[in-house]
Amino acid sequence: MFDSFPGGTSERLDRPTYHADLGRIYSSGIGFLNKLERGQHFQERGFPSWDAFADGDWEKALSLADERREEYAREIRRASELGVAHRRLRVVEFPVTPYVQWELFVLRVRVDVGDAIKIADARDIADIERNHPVPEVVILGDVVMYEVVYDEDGNAAGANRYTDGSLIRETNSGFDALYERGEGFYDFFDREIVPLAPPRVSGAPPVFRGQR
DSSP, rough: GGGGGGGGGEEEOOOEEEEEEEHHHTTTTOEEEEEOOOOOOOTTTHHHHHHHHTTOOOOHHHHHHHHHHHHHHHHHHHHHHHEEEEEEEEESSSSSSHHHHHHHHHHHHHHHHHOOEEEEEEEGGGTTTTTOOOOOOOOOOOOOOEEEEEEEEBEEEEEEEEEOOHHHHHHHHHHHHHHHEEEEEEHHHIIIIITTTOOOOOOOOBBBBBOO
């Protein structure tokens, strides 16, 4: 499963090449997309909701997140037209970081319009993470897998691209098992996130990633 990942031969893609490659293959009849998110601290400058969150304006951040509802609905409709089933698994550590608290409000908007997202409590996958955290990966069917990577300063730097069929099948199998163990988004959100006070933004380690 993920205890031995990554493996095999990969091609390093810079960020623009990664996005272009993903977009091209996404539209080619892949059937499904699996996405695993593990990091707990990110910065998303240029994403209006995150900018408001980083400025300490929690209410504005939530309002701006909700304004993307129709955009996310269009993404889901396009995926349906292309026959691409989306699944996302978000690993959450405790105590919940300010970033993840904010992100889950954004993801709630996605779930509201039909995105299939589950939550994995990091404590429940400790057996898998004995040697290292599970990777951040995006898998497009059985065609290609991207391990999202960052440079030494924490800036999003593209991805390692894998095309080995056996590795992709193994990772998809691992994702399936984790997703099956995951908790329904609303159940987790209502229990663990809704009761939290608005987060106080602190000096979390910066990692820059693409927009939600």
